[in-house]
Amino acid sequence: MSGLLEQTTGEWCPECEDAGPADGPRQVQGIAHWRVIYGWGRRTAYPVAFECPNGHSSTKVGQLQRWFSVREL
Numbered sequence: 001m002s003g004l005l006e007q008t009t010g011e012w013c014p015e016c017e018d019a020g021p022a023d024g025p026r027q028v029q030g031i032a033h034w035r036v037i038y039g040w041g042r043r044t045a046y047p048v049a050f051e052c053p054n055g056h057s058s059t060k061v062g063q064l065q066r067w068f069s070v071r072e073l
Helices: 014-019 061-067
Strands: 003-012 029-039 042-051
Touching: 003 014, 003 042, 042 061
Parallel strands: none
Antiparallel strands: 003 029, 029 042
16 A cells, blocks of 8 residues: 655754854754655655745755655654
8 A cells, every 4th residue: 555645844944054154053944845755664754845944945956865865754
């Protein structure tokens, strides 16, 4: 049996960490959206979108794969 589910998690924004000032807060938490695929007794989460409160957002697959790894749940 296979299925599909979407999930959100709080994740540190990689763009804020790279662009933040050395003497200021560098970690900002945004919302990552994941598509969870069930099949063959496994659950795998793929990043599909990210939203940062500082405007660093993406739905581009290549960029999301650089920011967040596919996860086995």
